[in-house]
Amino acid sequence: MSQVTIFNNVEHLPPDALFDIKKRLSQDTRPVKVDLGIGAYRDNSGKPWVLPSVRSAESQLQKDPNFNHEYLPIAGLPSFTTGAAKTIFGDDYDSTRVISVQSISGTGALHIAAKFIEKILPGRIVYLSNPTWPNHKAIFEGQRLTTAQYPYWNASTKSLQLDGFLDTVKTAPEGSIFVLHACAHNPTGLDPSKDQWAQILDKMVEKNHIVLFDSAYQGFATGDLDRDAYAVRLGLTKLQKVAPVFVCQSFAKNVGMYGERVGCFHLVIPDQSVEINASVKASLSSQLAKIVRSEVSNPPAYGAKIVSTILNTPELNKQWHADMVTMSSRINSMRHQLRDHLVELGTPGNWDHIVGQCGMFSFTALTPEMVQRLEQNHAVYMVSSGRASIAGLNEGNVLYVAKAIDEVVRHFTNSNNSKL
Template structure:
């Protein structure tokens, strides 16, 4: 490009995404057996992708419908989907929905929802004491790695609050509350609605009440990331407890909702953004929706239809809804069973340390507390793939590989202890 005013030669190569780089190494590994506990995607008892029975039935009904087509959706998405999705997270009898204080738009799954939320908050959220007017989003330490990229690319500042105590393998509630109290008034706190990623450790109801009350007292804004509702405990109601309590406490909040995990619709990118207002105002509702639509129009024009239509069928058809709730129990029950199987195998092997935290956590992931060096040895010596932080996708375990994985963990832990 010599002599040209336009040059791209200054662009540097970034490292591969940790998760997808891990998956690429796993796919290239020719050893057998090998086990992937990296990317969070549900697998059945044979380690294969599982299409939910409710999804299969919904797809059959969808393509048989004479009105089925591939036309554009409205900018804000499929209304029958977004309205039903709001009821899933907030409850059929939600007072906020009845009072028309909930504004919902369709997004590209949870990541797209968080991105839209970040753009919206950067532009319009003014309740901040920051001198430059740019709000800070506080995320847990640790959190899903993509949270930082999403918010920083939207122009927001990020900070962290204590969450995981590696010594006790419990929530650092005191540190969490202290950060809420010390943060500038009007800060944004990102909260995992359930199945905290990566730790799998959620606050108890009592702890949630303390967290939400501190957020309310300090005038902060709550941003809920809900990626695993129903997938965590098998109960849609239980997994939405914190979100619904925040609404009950009249906290201003925004919800980023994904159906990737709980419907197994990973590649279809089905999600929603819900803004829950504390006051009734038709004029404000219209203004907010107009601005959200402008963001969507400028970025993706309008959201994809297929996945939304499938999930809409499930949420609005009583028979399919019942089947979906059974599917959620099937997935959550198998994952809980695998947690106990792994813990029990490690105990039987007399692996150094206490492994009860594996069964005390919930959802797709477990924060194993394995070190980066131990994770590296698992991959290199045993062909067992985990994220470098020690996060393991329990969904990748099954009755055929759990003993192999436990023996691999046992070896690397004993090897580490031998060097002490």
């Protein structure tokens, strides 16, 4: 039979919400427009920023007479994966229980995790925070895994819904997989306190759950890479005798190399005896190598070499930590300026949550209708959930954005008494 018409009824899917914002913005001819959509750092003039540590590492690499474009090993560049593990676990991590494979940024690490779970742990439910980065659901369900949600954001108090979260951990089938944002939760910008982390992780231990930490913003919550690894390190300590821990690590944001796709998947095996650890590690390494080989054959080299140079050269590492402070403190200053302008303008509602939140985003509590009006009337773009990438604000546009929010909030407050 002819195959000519086989694609005629294929469903046309809607465009990706985030990348569609970028498209609309680039087609917008208004002179003043503000991009608070995608989570990418911008400097105070609204431009992408190449970190000084990255510039130095690149020039160091280019001067290296041994530099080449050969294939990397299947598991990636060893100096990169070891450096990545030390960055998230601390210098004295137990390498006998950690398998690290290079990935196509954070998304690729999550994809490896999903494939691994589907193959080795089929039937486990994967719990995602409500709300979460929308791609989480797509990645896990794309591997035919079942996902469920745990409560996270309490919209009325703009704080963590800890009781609901803990209840779900308690009632989930034993050995379920919980995806936790390691820090700077996307989209809410709201992280558990140290005490709340302890309660959450203790409950995971009680139910023998498997925690998958998604670490896409290390350094953006506090400006300090070690402090932002707090939850992961606590999780490893608490869960070491109980269950494996997965970590999906992205270097897109904290090294500012979004398009180079540098990331790492770490699997920490539970601690048994030295012999068993070694044999489990060897078997699982072989399984992960097979996944990587069939997906990308071997990971891309260039970005990993830059990040490895930064991680393994003490002066560059120091510079990177300073670059992180530059980025996170500029974002923090923008949070304060936005909140202060809204307060000065007398914008209806309380705006303190903007400064209480951390990382790149603020969950502004603007409704989808408000977000739409912001775009239509003021050329201020953000996702319909009301998540604003604070990195898109700068000294030149923050007052403009505050005034735009003020107009929009007043419009809806007057028309239907919408509460913020």
